[in-house]
Amino acid sequence: MAVFTPVTLDDVQQWITQFPLGKPIALKGIASGIENSNFFLDIEQGAQVQQYVLTIFENLSFEQLPFYLQLMRHLADRQVLVPAPIANNQGELIVALHGKPAAIVTKLEGSSQMAPQPVHCAEVGAMLARMHLAGCDYPLQQPNLRGLDWWNATTPKVLPHLSDSNAHLLRVEMHFQEAFAGCDTYKQLQTGPVHADLFRNNVMFDGERLTGFFDFYFAGCDTWLFDVAVTVNDWCIDLATGVLDVARVRSLLDAYHGVRPFTDAEQTAWQPMLRAGALRFWLSRLYDYYQPREAEMLTPHDPTHFERILRERIATLAPKLF
Ligand SMILES: Nc1ncnc2c1ncn2[C@@H]1O[C@H](COP(=O)(O)OP(=O)(O)O)[C@@H](O)[C@H]1O
């Protein structure tokens, strides 16, 4: 279940006249996805047919969306591979469809690489560094809405559901992360717009060629290193154990470092940041697990996966950043 707002080709043919795009000839609902209604949209442009993705936003409002859509436009304009939002004839990226905010973005080629090798991790690392640099002059500001403030607000909501051992882990780690966020090294870390959810299912590949990052709806301004940690914690692990795979870690980090060299402060902060990246998703998965949304919104992700990763990052020294 992923199309929550039904749309017909006829609806789109009327609506799309406000975009400088051409004639829609096919519309197909996308089955995967859990947040929004997504459709592949084929548009005839002269002798060619171009493919786009139409998204109707089910939860985010007109007021919340500009940060994400304008960020994608900003990055696309700077040759970072992301879906490029298309503006209507008034220059608007977000336009109402069936009373909800909607947007059209370019379709990325390929599919997600769910069993990445070092070559894929290198592509991800290099593009992530390019994305961070390209975001430097992005004018809009929004904090990472799943950052420390959210962790502090969420911890008391999930603590009553946890075993003694997990409650202890959560309390100790929150204490550790509060101290880390207040330390001098942390304050020296470079910040800017980050994706903050760059998991395997949010990147497209055509063979070994990365074709784009997508699903920017957790993006916000945070440390670049947090983005790297979240990415490494998903792309470079053995999924069963959470243990880092050194070859994939090295490929991702070396490729990133080749584009945007890591700093000494980032080197010092690396292990605590890997723990922060694990804690963030442990907490959100716990929250979703114990405060489930409506029944049709699929099975929540497994929180124990990130509990395992967090314990592993605390116990084992990670490969150095550079
Ligand atoms: N720009 C795009 N290009 C190609 N495929 C896309 C694009 N955006 C979304 N998709 C496809 O739609 C699916 C659902 O998108 P996603 O952003 O995960 O949805 P949701 O926000 O509802 O979770 C993705 O897994 C991907 O297959």
Ligand SMILES: N[C@@H](CCOP(=O)(O)O)C(=O)O
């Ligand atoms: N990546 C997060 C969940 C975010 O949902 P997404 O499918 O839209 O990326 C997790 O794995 O917990």
